[in-house]
Amino acid sequence: MTNQELITKLKAIVSPYIQDEEAFKNLSEDTDFIKDLKINSANLVDIILDIEDEFDIRLENEDMEKMLDVKSAMAIVNTKLAG
């Protein structure tokens, strides 16, 4: 999967939770889930579950703690898919 494909998938996953349309439109690897997209921190656990379902992987509490922006989400998903 190319980075662009991965970003597209992540974008679809986070879309129900975002509170800032403008930041969402311009979503890039540097976009922060809470600071930029204004996602309610409680919803991060829902995003984790949706990522697990989409990629058929399992994310641990440690993964979740790191997953605060698009870049770290991509890195973690790639690691899991490679593992």
Added chain:
Amino acid sequence: MKNRVVITGLGVVAPNGVGVSDFTEALKQGKSGITFHQELKDLKFSCQIGGIPNISEEKKKEYFTDLQLRGFNSSGILYGCISGIDAWKDAGFDTNPDSKLDYDTGLIFGTGTSGVEKFREAIYKLDEGNVRRLGSTVVLQTMASGVSAYLSGMLGLGNQVTTNSSACTTGTEALLMGFERIQNGKAKRMLVGSCSDHGPYVWGGFDAMRVMTYKYNDNPEKGSRPMSASASGFVPGSGAGALVLESLESALERGAKIYAEVLGGEVNSGGQRQGGTLTAPNAEAVQRCIKKAIENSGISSNDIEIINGHLTATSKDTLEIENWTKALNRNGKAFPYINSTKSMVGHCLAAAGAIESVASVIQLNEQFIAPNSNCEDLHPEIKKLVASEHIPTEKMDLSFNILAKASFGFGDVNACVLFKRYMA
């Protein structure tokens, strides 16, 4: 000097009508909201009929965001929020998500239990060792104050925000708690009400107690028969009712429409003494509750023209009527007109007090008495106490000023409130 309190907004989600205008029409026509439910039959319920409000997916989206509806499975919160938002708008306020926090308005919205279906989902996942996959909203949907949490955020309310719970008196108690808060100057407005989930996981315990009727599965609309000789248990219902209470001063200041005045009321408990139990009322405490409500309202028992009773269609209806006759010291033709909203919507449990208070205020405001459906065969013991023409089976138009509403609940708890027509 205590503040006078009036009602400036109404909202309702009832099995026979959603929204004040549909519900008003249903009350006038004596329309039943009771239907057969295959799910109850499949689960081997004795009583396979019940009252469930009709809410479309489109309607949900008018009140909730797509995000709020993700994994949402709490019918009580759904009904509560719809009725609460409707009441708020009816009172002339908007629901702008960026509105300024309103420290003068609070919320007391009761329930018996919250999100039982969501809780069931969670228990299945949890027992499979999958607690990590419950998602973020199980707590919010299953905590008792879930409805108050959702609703207060939608409206931006900054006074006291809480949830009360007192079985089938819940809604009437919430109303009186909000009333007292305004009366004592702690808030200008209180949105009050109550809600109840629908479905087998709420109703099952009652079916097991054999207090719901099993005789009308083939004829659902005939099932809820308060005060009739053929009453054989209640029919379960669900939904929500909401009222905006406001100090008269605040209502006049902003030129609000006024439905009625809340004169006063009383809540008490029979303490499960003198015949009272977990499930049966202490008659003396019921009578005291009614008498105190009258006293607190500054009126006399002869001023009461209409009663909206608790009257569930169990064997306790006769006892309730007897309690009213003793508390008011009136009987036969001197007894007020009385009706039971449950003949149309069933027993909406924790939501009953609020839905029936809304029904009471509508009848007072529009000057009619809704029919007692299914009461063609008035119970002979009741007939001895009250003139049968005071238990109308058809809608009656009538000019009247004061209505008494009472609710009673498991745990031997009572609530009674007096409403007066407001004349500017």
